[in-house]
Amino acid sequence: MTTTDNRQMWEELGIDLKKHDMLMNALPPIYKEIYLSQKSRPKGMGFFDFVVGDIHGIRVQELRQHAKNGTIVVATYCVFVPDEIILAAEAIPVGLCAGAQFSVPIAEEVLPRNTCALIKSSFGFKLGRICPYVQTSHLIVGETTCDGKKKMFEILSESHPVYVMEVPNKKTQLSRELWRGEVKSFKDVIEKKTGNKITADKLAKATKLVNDRRRALQRLYKARQSNPVPISGKDALLVTQVSFYDDVSRCIQQVNALCDELEKRIADGKGVFPSNAPRILISGSPMAIPNWKLHHILETAGAVVVCEESCTGTRMFSDLVPETGGTLEEQIKAIADRYIQIHCACFTPNEERLDDILRLAREYKVDGIVHYNLQFCHTYANEAVKVERALAKEGIPLLRVETDYSDEDAGQLRTRIDAFLEMIRR
Amino acid sequence: MISLGLDVGSRTIVLVAMDEGIADSVILETGVNPLRRCQELLAERSYQKLVITGYGRHLVSSALGGETVSEIRSYAVGAKYLYPDCCTVIDVGGQDCKVTLLSAEGEMLKFEMNDRCAAGSGKFLEVMSKTLEVDIGGFSDLALGASRVVHINSLCTVFAESEVVSLISRGVESSAIAMALHEAIAARITSMVRRIGARDRVVFAGGAALNKCLCRLVSEKLDIEITVPPEPQIVGALGAALIAKAGAHFQNAVIEETKPRAFK
Numbered sequence: 001m002t003t004t005d006n007r008q009m010w011e012e013l014g015i016d017l018k019k020h021d022m023l024m025n026a027l028p029p030i031y032k033e034i035y036l037s038q039k040s041r042p043k044g045m046g047f048f049d050f051v052v053g054d055i056h057g058i059r060v061q062e063l064r065q066h067a068k069n070g071t072i073v074v075a076t077y078c079v080f081v082p083d084e085i086i087l088a089a090e091a092i093p094v095g096l097c098a099g100a101q102f103s104v105p106i107a108e109e110v111l112p113r114n115t116c117a118l119i120k121s122s123f124g125f126k127l128g129r130i131c132p133y134v135q136t137s138h139l140i141v142g143e144t145t146c147d148g149k150k151k152m153f154e155i156l157s158e159s160h161p162v163y164v165m166e167v168p169n170k171k172t173q174l175s176r177e178l179w180r181g182e183v184k185s186f187k188d189v190i191e192k193k194t195g196n197k198i199t200a201d202k203l204a205k206a207t208k209l210v211n212d213r214r215r216a217l218q219r220l221y222k223a224r225q226s227n228p229v230p231i232s233g234k235d236a237l238l239v240t241q242v243s244f245y246d247d248v249s250r251c252i253q254q255v256n257a258l259c260d261e262l263e264k265r266i267a268d269g270k271g272v273f274p275s276n277a278p279r280i281l282i283s284g285s286p287m288a289i290p291n292w293k294l295h296h297i298l299e300t301a302g303a304v305v306v307c308e309e310s311c312t313g314t315r316m317f318s319d320l321v322p323e324t325g326g327t328l329e330e331q332i333k334a335i336a337d338r339y340i341q342i343h344c345a346c347f348t349p350n351e352e353r354l355d356d357i358l359r360l361a362r363e364y365k366v367d368g369i370v371h372y373n374l375q376f377c378h379t380y381a382n383e384a385v386k387v388e389r390a391l392a393k394e395g396i397p398l399l400r401v402e403t404d405y406s407d408e409d410a411g412q413l414r415t416r417i418d419a420f421l422e423m424i425r426r
Numbered sequence: 427m428i429s430l431g432l433d434v435g436s437r438t439i440v441l442v443a444m445d446e447g448i449a450d451s452v453i454l455e456t457g458v459n460p461l462r463r464c465q466e467l468l469a470e471r472s473y474q475k476l477v478i479t480g481y482g483r484h485l486v487s488s489a490l491g492g493e494t495v496s497e498i499r500s501y502a503v504g505a506k507y508l509y510p511d512c513c514t515v516i517d518v519g520g521q522d523c524k525v526t527l528l529s530a531e532g533e534m535l536k537f538e539m540n541d542r543c544a545a546g547s548g549k550f551l552e553v554m555s556k557t558l559e560v561d562i563g564g565f566s567d568l569a570l571g572a573s574r575v576v577h578i579n580s581l582c583t584v585f586a587e588s589e590v591v592s593l594i595s596r597g598v599e600s601s602a603i604a605m606a607l608h609e610a611i612a613a614r615i616t617s618m619v620r621r622i623g624a625r626d627r628v629v630f631a632g633g634a635a636l637n638k639c640l641c642r643l644v645s646e647k648l649d650i651e652i653t654v655p656p657e658p659q660i661v662g663a664l665g666a667a668l669i670a671k672a673g674a675h676f677q678n679a680v681i682e683e684t685k686p687r688a689f690k
Contacts, residue, residue, distance in 0.1 A: 419498035
């Protein structure tokens with residue numbers, strides 16, 4: 001597709017072309033510096049480079065084509081929203097990114113400044129009319145995983161159709177029942193929006209499809225357990241990020257093709273970092289496209305990120321929905337029960353997350369953990385206290401980082417990270 | 427053999443030259459072109475090895491060569507050299523504050539560093555002294571002459587400045603305001619020290635350690651004696667020079683055998 005076609009499409013979508021041009025012009029040099037400068041990248045990353053190279057083009061074009069044929073596009077922000085339900089109604093789920101600093105100042109015209117960057121970025125994309133994915137979507141599905149988002153969705157709903165799922169804050173029997181009800185209501189909402197009935201058969205097929213994507217990502221992460229590691233943390237993060245909005249079947253195919261290559265590399269003992277590079281697990285807040293800041297600083301300082309315990313990491317795909325089939329009711333229950341197992345810091349208590357971090361540290365043979373906290377994300381910031389204690393007990397070095405999308409603290413972060421690596425390398 | 431340590435900080439550039447001991451040291455203002463400053467500093471010198479630390483370390487090392495080391499480590503090495511029994515290093519520099527805990531052997535066990543803003547840093551003191559129309563050298567004496575207690579609640583440089591303005595407009599004398607500002611920053615530093623669990627001996631270095639009032643308040647709040655080196659500003663460059671002298675490759679080091687893994 002040509003640039004002219006893209007421009008025409010953006011115009012039709014009501015995009016603010018002037019602002020959008022600024023954003024589109026800013027991305028290529030950043031991507032070149034952060035991604036294309038890496039050495040011995042897997043060939044399979046070519047697809048992902050292509051996708052990012054035309055980030056607001058070809059995929060949006062596809063979605064619009066589907067929309068023109070009557071398909072409903074459902075935009076989401078969180079791994080709690082079950083893609084299975086959306087797909088079973090023959091709609092298309094698209095995970096929105098919200099990882100750019102560019103839209104933050106736009107959001108700050110309305111939202112309080114001391115709101116987390118993820119919330120501000122997502123809101124700014126809609127307010128500033130610079131995201132063609134939002135513009136293409138027929139419905140945004142939000143959730144109540146944090147107070148900031150919850151209230152932002154109320155304001156967002158003034159300019160776009162929004163539906164909010166209630167995620168409980170405890171994992172008691174009562175909460176589980178509430179959540180099952182929420183998933184069931186979500187099914188009704190999607191059926192109404194699409195006019196398509198979700199049948200047991202369709203839901204079983206959608207469940208299998210989403211599980212296949214999870215299996216592909218599990219395979220990718222498994223490859224990262226090797227030493228030397230066959231893929232950089234930055235590249236692996238990008239694959240996860242793209243999987244949120246790409247076509248599910250194509251995503252499965254591309255990730256598996258990449259994994260074939262990575263497994264070949266492992267068999268040949270080939271890696272992208274020397275085998276003595278400090279192996280880092282990042283745990284905490286999600287990193288949406290194009291938030292590659294922490295990975296980039298770590299990997300240019302000589303470390304390698306081998307795993308992300310986050311919603312743009314293991315929390316997205318580590319558990320499958322049992323593919324036992326059964327009635328529609330039984331399947332919805334199985335889906336709800338799988339999703340409530342996500343160890344998000346919005347739950348209290350959330351001890352399972354601590355167990356996960358320790359287990360992942362072992363599985364990925366890490367030398368240290370960086371706890372990543374988006375500034376003003378109070379749940380993760382407070383939970384970090386418990387993470388710190390749990391890791392101290394096990395003697396695993398930890399660096400706590402609190403930051404946002406801007407580059408103003410890059411120097412300070414680099415100093416901390418250099419010192420942390422000097423400490424764990426000693 | 428001459429080894430050089432260069433600390434390219436946000437406010438000052440410090441050079442320490444070592445042969446058997448400290449041969450020479452120079453302190454300059456960083457200014458707007460730190461790279462040129464460093465080029466001028468190094469132009470006339472012959473040396474065998476150079477290690478660069480501080481905020482500008484990557485900028486300067488990519489242009490002039492030389493290995494880099496974080497200022498957290500260089501301050502630790504410098505403080506340990508000056509005081510072999512040092513176990514805690516407080517470094518308050520131009521734009522941040524760092525506290526590092528060391529083992530008896532001098533290994534870094536833990537460190538804390540303030541987040542992005544200038545709260546609790548030398549810059550905070552500098553901005554506030556300007557607001558009170560005293561030079562940075564006289565700021566400490568002004569505070570020590572305070573005869574009553576007022577409080578500054580905010581540590582944010584911007585908010586604290588408006589608090590200062592409102593205290594001035596209420597007729598509070600500048601000595602009391604100066605003391606309140608010192609108290610605020612000392613509280614910030616000591617909470618970081620407590621968080622890390624300070625152990626004797628505590629060495630206070632960096633430019634802010636030249637401020638006697640601040641040293642006294644930190645010592646009082648921690649209820650622990652604090653050692654301030656005779657030249658607190660050169661400790662980072664000294665550490666870098668020592669690392670250069672030892673010839674240890676701290677950055678991107680290939681030390682497979684000696685490197686401990688949390689999990690093997």
